[in-house]
Amino acid sequence: MHVAEQSFQPFTERVGQEKNFPLKRVNLDTVQINLGKLCNQACLHCHVDAGPKRTEIMAPQTAELALDLIRAAKARTVDLTGGAPELNPSFRFLVEQNRQDGRHVLDRCNLTVLFESGQEDLAEFLAKHQVEIFASLPCYSEENVSAQRGHGVYEKSIAALRQLNALGYGQAGSGLVLNLVYNPVGAHLPPPQQNLEADYKRELGERFGLAFNNLLTITNMPIARFAHSLERDGKLAEYMELLAQAFNPATLESLMCRHLVSISWNGYLYDCDFNQMLDLRLGNGTPLRLGEHSASSLVRQLIGRDIRLDSHCYGCTAGAGSSCGGALAE
DSSP states (O other): OOOSOOSSOOHHHHHHTSTTOSOBOOOOSEEEEEOBSBOSOOOTTOSSOOBTTOOOBOOHHHHHHHHHHHHHHTOSEEEEESSSGGGSTHHHHHHHHHHHTTOEEEEEEOSGGGGSTTOTTHHHHHHHTTOEEEEEOSOSSHHHHHHHHOTTHHHHHHHHHHHHHHTTTTOTTSOOOEEEEEOOSSSOOOOOHHHHHHHHHHHHHHHHOOOOSEEEEOOOOSSHHHHHHHHHTTOHHHHHHHHHHTBOGGGGGGOGGGSEEEEOTTSBEESSHHHHHTTOOOSSSSOOBTTSSOHHHHHHHHTTOBOOOOGGGHHHHBTTOOBTTBOOOO
16 A cells, blocks of 8 residues: 655655655564464454454465575664564464574564464573563553553553563573564654653552663654544544654664665565565566575675665655664664
8 A cells, every 4th residue: 555645756756856765675683484374363444454353374385485585684683573473383483493593683572472273482592592672561551551552451461571671581690682662653753762762660669669771762654554543533644744844864874774685575675674564576577586586686686786765765765764773873
């Protein structure tokens, strides 16, 4: 889905005015794998349109091909996302193999998945393999979390954070990194990341005795479920104008797409998870897909390649910027 009829300058024109255009992939430091759209939640802001009834899920053969690409690229970081990536049987295979290879592994965790059937040992598994957790908690208040993620999610999220803290996550000197992820409730840009992190640490510490390492602010992307909700409320064009007016060229150097490739559940390659949800596949006429080229050939084709851009890219470059690692600029 492309965003609203544009009353603002197209992103390719706006970024074309900057000295580092065209944007190219510099390296493959990170390989991000979307293990599928199956999730135990159905959040209002979800750009993946994930939920309990989704059937798209990565097959074991595709997970093995993804591992081949990671090794060929000599990537330092493997970023596992979904849906709820932990619900895919290949999740633990990918964690174990990449940790054995000495790679840093990230898990995009919604916290409540720790209480799903069959996931009773998930927290211990993540701690054993020193997986860095990026846990979604859109606010420190129950009201805002419930509005975005549903009734009962807040209580489960707090219980999950207690469980992770008890294993050492977020505790000084443990080496187990726990990051929280904030998304605005509604059509707004995130507040300054550093200030909000202080608020989260104060509120969660004083009210629940919880600890975490870093807070990351991520802009809601005008894609899939969030775009549909904006369109329904007649706010999509207004939100796009907000993003375009807040364009910050200082974010361009650090955009995640310049150092990352995103793999879909069915093995296609994309510049980022957002492009993946818009099906902006990589390839000159023929989409690049795992198994249809050797891993080394894919690496050669990816590095130095122009990034595919569209209007949603204003979401990553608005204000302090936004990426899977949070804000990009002061």
